[in-house]
Amino acid sequence: MKGGIHLKPVLLMVGLYIFLKFGMPLFTAPLPASLIMLYLMLMFSGIMIFMTLSGTSMESFLGPIFRFISGDGQDGTMKMARMAVLALFPLLVGWQTYTSTATSTVPPAENRTVHPAPPGEFAAMSNPVPNTPENVMQGKGLYAAYCSPCHGLFDGKGPASRGFTPPPANFKDPTTIAMLQESYLFWRIKKGGVGLSVEGMPWKSAMPRWEFELKDEQIWKIIMGEYDGAGQKPRTWE
Amino acid sequence: MKAANQRLEWKWGILAGTAMAAILWGVSPAWAQESVSIRAMLTTSVPADDPTAPAWNSVAASQFPMSPQVHWPTRIQEVTVKDVRVRGLHDGKQVAILLEYDDPTQDADDAAAIEFMVGDKKAHFAHGQPMGQVEGGPVNIWFWKNKDAKALDMNAKGFGTLKVQDQQDLKGKGVYQDGKWKVVFSRAVTTGDANDTQFKPGEFINIAFAVWDGQKDPASGDLKERGSQKAVSSWWYFRVDPQPDYTSYFYALLAIGLAAGFEFVVIRKLRKGPSA
Structure with missing residues (x-):
């Protein structure tokens, strides 16, 4: 079937696009549109080089396209289709130009770092409070009193959470406390949202600076209660 | 038989063109993230x-x-x-x-x-x-x-x-x-x-x-x-909101004109054949 010569490249391009746009975010962060565009252009160039390697392959690949564009010996439907494509192309270019030059009505995108690096003095700390059932229980009690209004049942959905953006952390989510060390949590609880570095956008965080109200020992107990309640283990150096 | 084959070719040509346009459309920057x-x-x-x-x-x-x-x-x-x-x-x-x-x-x-x-x-x-x-x-x-x-x-x-x-x-x-x-x-x-x-x-x-x-x-x-x-x-x-700005409409019209001109030149070239 002659059509196959065009079907394969189209399927390849569509397949690559679907993989980059929807497949990749399953493993990593969503790719920016500009990067997807770059990959597609590379694939397109590859296809063009491959298809134009010999005179015959070039003719069988480009010939039908050229004949379609030039309108040689076309009748009814084909003529209409050609006119539609010829009319659509300038309109598409016009639309792209409009969207790229029109003044945006969308606020600037924010690239907030969710877990910026802690200050040095917090990096090497280890929990001095022994992990006993009693301490864990005390930590859970403190958690209920001080943390649960926003962080809820360790899921970030407490009754006071709805108005805050960024939302309170969900400790059951494997990308929060499960990938952090206890010392990191100690820093975030003690210094609060205002203690974040600039890339963490401290001006947006509602997290209180608990060092004014809680003793260090209480904070360490809360951390133990938090991991236990969320069913997570702290990250270690090993 | 030749006509039927040709028709099939055109179909694939259209499919290819539409797919390319859809891909270009899909990665367009117009799909920016939404904020409130x-x-x-x-x-x-x-x-x-x-x-x-x-x-x-x-x-x-x-x-x-x-x-x-x-x-x-x-x-x-x-x-x-x-x-x-x-x-x-x-x-x-x-x-x-x-x-x-x-x-x-x-x-x-x-x-x-x-x-x-x-x-x-x-x-x-x-x-x-x-x-x-x-x-x-x-x-x-x-x-x-x-x-x-x-x-x-x-x-x-x-x-x-x-x-x-x-x-x-x-x-x-x-x-x-x-x-x-x-x-x-x-x-x-x-x-x-x-x-x-x-x-x-x-x-x-x-x-x-x-x-x-x-x-x-x-x-x-x-x-x-x-x-x-x-x-x-x-x-x-x-x-x-700023005063309305119409310059992007002007740029879009200019781009449409250029694209149409490009099409015209390409078609002329194709019709004259490789000898031209």
Whole structure:
């Protein structure tokens, strides 16, 4: 079937696009549109080089396209289709130009770092409070009193959470406390949202600076209660 | 037989063209991320002290969720107002912002506020609290209280630093109807006061909201919400819309002309054949 010569490249391009746009975010962060565009252009160039390697392959690949564009010996439907494509192309270019030059009505995108690096003095700390059932229980009690209004049942959905953006952390989510060390949590609880570095956008965080109200020992107990309640283990150096 | 084959070829040609166009379309930057913001739309007359003016119905409201203020003592665990709906209008000189929210009771101490950052420095949404690693700026707070029947122009840089400005540039008016407060704040787009936030048309700035339900506890007679015990929002975005700009229509027309010209040249070349 002659059509196959065009079907394969189209399927390849569509397949690559679907993989980059929807497949990749399953493993990593969503790719920016500009990067997807770059990959597609590379694939397109590859296809063009491959298809134009010999005179015959070039003719069988480009010939039908050229004949379609030039309108040689076309009748009814084909003529209409050609006119539609010829009319659509300038309109598409016009639309792209409009969207790229029109003044945006969308606020600037924010690239907030969710877990910026802690200050040095917090990096090497280890929990001095022994992990006993009693301490864990005390930590859970403190958690209920001080943390649960926003962080809820360790899921970030407490009754006071709805108005805050960024939302309170969900400790059951494997990308929060499960990938952090206890010392990191100690820093975030003690210094609060205002203690974040600039890339963490401290001006947006509602997290209180608990060092004014809680003793260090209480904070360490809360951390133990938090991991236990969320069913997570702290990250270690090993 | 040749005709049938040719027809098949054309079909694949169209399919290829459509697929390429769809791909280009799909990765277009027009699919930018969405954020929640309020835009003060350009109008000819601003209902500066009329929260019920029909002009407000001509603009869509943005809705923002509220939380009890838990960042700093004295905290509160539960508040009356769960959302505020916000609209904006301006005429190039005056800007008016309308807050609307559900409140089952009208009380003398019902109050609402809008907060902005002042200048280039970022300020924490909780009264411009000092930050550990970032030098923060002050906030400009517009505060309206039912029993005062006016709005106050204030500044703060951290809790306990709230101060009424010497230069008052604000107007404010609230109307209570059918279980809803509608409060309009208005001000000149730019003021000569360095303590005020200034609006540059087209530029997004940060905005936040606070609401106090002035209801009293029937047992103690104390206000349920007062001072730091209030409903608050996070920072969102606000802008005063710029004058309409038609240059991008011109660029688009130019691009359409160029693309059509390109098509014309290509078709001519193809029709003349490889010898041409």
